[in-house]
Amino acid sequence: MRKRFLLGILILFVSGIISAQSSVSKLIINEIKLEKISFVKSNGSSWDKSGGADVYLKVYDYRNILIENTRSSRHEDVSRSDLPIKIIMSDCIIYQLNAPFEIIIFDADAFSDDKMYEFNIDPADIPVVEDGPQLPYVFENEEDGYRIEISYEYR
Numbered sequence: 001m002r003k004r005f006l007l008g009i010l011i012l013f014v015s016g017i018i019s020a021q022s023s024v025s026k027l028i029i030n031e032i033k034l035e036k037i038s039f040v041k042s043n044g045s046s047w048d049k050s051g052g053a054d055v056y057l058k059v060y061d062y063r064n065i066l067i068e069n070t071r072s073s074r075h076e077d078v079s080r081s082d083l084p085i086k087i088i089m090s091d092c093i094i095y096q097l098n099a100p101f102e103i104i105i106f107d108a109d110a111f112s113d114d115k116m117y118e119f120n121i122d123p124a125d126i127p128v129v130e131d132g133p134q135l136p137y138v139f140e141n142e143e144d145g146y147r148i149e150i151s152y153e154y155r
């Protein structure tokens, strides 16, 4: 009798963990904070002839479809003292949780925008938090000098 009771508890516990993970169907990115960016191109020249880069983000889903573009609310002439920059996402929802998506940082220019940096992100790396506060998650490439912090929720 006691053994059966313990087995029941164990099954409840294991099924609880499995359902907690499988109940998540989408990743909603609410905000991306730019904490570090490089102020020069890889060849050492500056992004703009005068002033800093005019920074905005594009997010592409796993099919390479553009799902967010913040160009119209770009941050002009970004300098070190402007960082960190908070960029609010309006409709950035990742529905495919087993395929990578891209966050690309751009410098807006009059004729052709420059791609500054690209983060290729696997949603599996972004933790699902069931209890307690959902902390932002950081992606960083120290060597290239880029660091972003993602505020998100799973639903």
Ligand SMILES: [Ca+2]
Pocket (backbone or CB within 6 Å): 047, 048, 052, 053, 054, 107, 108, 109, 110
């Ligand atoms: Ca520019």
